[in-house]
Amino acid sequence: MTEFEDPPAPTPDGQEPERFKGPVRLRGDQRYQTTSTTDQRLLDSRGPSDWVHTDPWRVLRIQAEFVEGFGALAGLPRAVSVFGSARTKRGTKYYQKAEEIGAALAEEGFAVITGGGPGIMEAANKGAKKAGGLSVGLGIELPFEQGLNRYVDLGINFRYFFARKTMFVKYSQAYICLPGGFGTLDELFEALTLVQTKKVTKFPVVLFGSEYWGGLAEWIRTSVAEAGNISPPDLNLLHVTDDVDDAIRVVHDAYAAWEAAH
Known part of the structure; x- marks a missing residue:
């Protein structure tokens, strides 16, 4: 008009x-x-x-993105998401540990889900693949990092972080976080929030590498908990370890408890 x-x-x-x-x-x-x-x-x-x-x-x-993700991942066996920095170099301590974790999870019958990139993600996918397990990569469209690493058997590339994060939570029985940056911290605290608010249950979060994560765990205990911003039982949502077998045990025990409840 x-x-x-x-x-x-x-x-x-x-x-x-x-x-x-x-x-x-x-x-x-x-x-x-x-x-x-x-x-x-x-x-x-x-x-x-x-x-x-x-x-x-x-x-x-x-x-x-949700339809494609659900369709591609609906048939996954039990799985664990492994997070960590894309900047971790091959041959370094935590690259090797991530590869060991990937292999150990595969040997326990878990598929390994990562962000599909280089560094820690590549190492975990590599370990799972070499051990005969299913290696999954959920990539994200970024302007500064390459696509899915060569050890991914089943890969999906997402445009939107929130769609991708839903897939990590929906199709994982646990998170294992190795040293990483903002992306790893984002996934870590989202998982803790979902477990704390009981949006997901029987979902252990393992922080691998006490020298890296120890300061954060101590800050949560002495600052966040002591200020009353979380409850004392919330401190048990995190498990810090330097031992691959211990990390796998936490995952295995939590899954066994979940399975018994269902």
Whole structure:
């Protein structure tokens, strides 16, 4: 409607004229915000393409990521997610430990899920694959890191962190976190929050490497817990260890308890 036009006349029942855009009701000036229909923009190949980058279209992309993820991972056996830095070099202490953890999990019958990248993720995938286990990589679209490592048997690349994080939690029975940066910390604290609030149950979180994680665990105990911001039992949600067998034991015992409860 231009400034020279009179407002539309009310409908016979006195209601203001309206237009629908799918399930959305438009009245007043909002009725004139769009000059074409969705069908027109879809079928007219000569029309503008900017609409495919708008938020409503992104909702469908997000939905597609969930559908693809659930479809690809629904048949997974029991699994454990292993996190750690993409910057860890081959041949270093924690690269070797991640490879041992991947192999030990595979030997226990667990699939190994990582972010699919280099460093710790590559090592855990490598260990699982060499031990004859299932090696899974859930990659993420980033501007500065390469794609899935060569040891991934089943790989999915995600656009959205939140869709990817849902897959880690839904299809894992435990998290093992080796030294890492913000991404590892993000996954760690999200898991702790979900366990603390009982969104997930029987879900152990293992911090591997006391020299790296010890300071964080101590800060949680002496600052966070003593300030009353978490309850004393919450301290038991974390298990810090330097021993591969101990890490696997924690995972195995938690899974056995979960299985007995179901």
